[in-house]
Amino acid sequence: MNMTISGARVMDVRASLPRHKTLRYGRRKLTDIRSAAMHHSATKSGSPEAFARYHVGTNGWPGIAYHFVIQKDGVIYWCNDPETISYHVGNSNRHALGICLVGDFRTQKPTPAQLEAANRLIQHLQVQIPTMKQVLGHQEYPGYAWKNCPAFPMGKFRSDYSQYLQKPVEKRDKPQQVPVAISLNGSLLSVTGFLKDGVSMLPVRAVANVAGGKVEWIAATQDVRVNGKDLDETIVSGSAYAPARELATALGLQVEWDQASYTVKLSKGCVAT
Structure with missing residues (x-):
């Protein structure tokens, strides 16, 4: 079908x-x-x-x-x-x-x-x-x-x-954002991100929690840090989203984009540059 x-x-x-x-x-x-x-x-x-x-x-x-x-x-x-x-x-x-x-x-x-x-x-x-x-x-x-x-x-x-x-x-109403799936080490996560100007944006805290990263909210500057690294985050409905590659780098993960399934694939290992 x-x-x-x-x-x-x-x-x-x-x-x-x-x-x-x-x-x-x-x-x-x-x-x-x-x-x-x-x-x-x-x-x-x-x-x-x-x-x-x-x-x-x-x-x-x-x-x-x-x-x-x-x-x-x-x-x-x-x-x-x-x-x-x-x-x-x-x-x-x-x-x-x-x-x-x-x-x-x-x-x-x-x-x-x-x-x-x-x-x-x-x-x-x-x-x-x-x-x-x-x-x-x-x-x-x-x-x-x-x-x-x-x-x-x-x-x-x-x-x-x-x-x-x-x-x-x-x-008919069109979705404002195109959602993307997220997998970590081959397992699909229950959360999703979205595309913003062609860049995959991922939910910072949700992904960091699963990957074992430390998330900090800097109230004075309204910034988010992961493992001490600043991110170019976007706040959507009170939650921080960051570019997939930036977030992956902060978490020490590799990142790959699967165009066929619209999935950001994260995996442990050395980050590709």
Whole structure:
């Protein structure tokens, strides 16, 4: 299935997510799919890897429950083939495709980037899978009226989606920043950066914490230092982002740009100059 979606970033993680050692999900035809089931993760943050570990390790399921996971920055993670009959809406699993937005929408709200990505994803899927005519919340499936999921108004979501489809493509909201994925030593991180004038900008504290770097905030000069080195940072919504190469140098990491997957690959070793 083609998963190139105009205006959206799609990361194919189907082959890298944790799977059960012996159990496998069943398969179906695309024509068996009748609806998209909307979920929230019920966690304030998270990643496909974390969800898969829980679903496999704690629930004992064959793999992650969702076919797609949408992060708060709008990046779409492709987790299962649509033909996979995963566990997410009980007896309706055979005919439903699961889309999970990261967040606990009992206390939070989906970000505009998430809703935009969900709109684009559903539009794309309905072209690829014409039988997927309905878009329902988890609680709208038989047996789940008690469950507050996805915890945002599905009626408004469907109305907004209909209005979205009626807009000319050139007038649909475009993401202000192009997100980029980040990996460290081959493992994809749950945080993302973005492109700014062709330069990859990475979240300083999140990357430094994973890589074991020391971050300092110099209040007097409004500067950020990593391992004592000043960075040419940009503040976005209260968080500092720095050019990938600068941050990698400060952390003693190598950096490589993968154009095909829009991924900044960081690794331990001598930094290339």
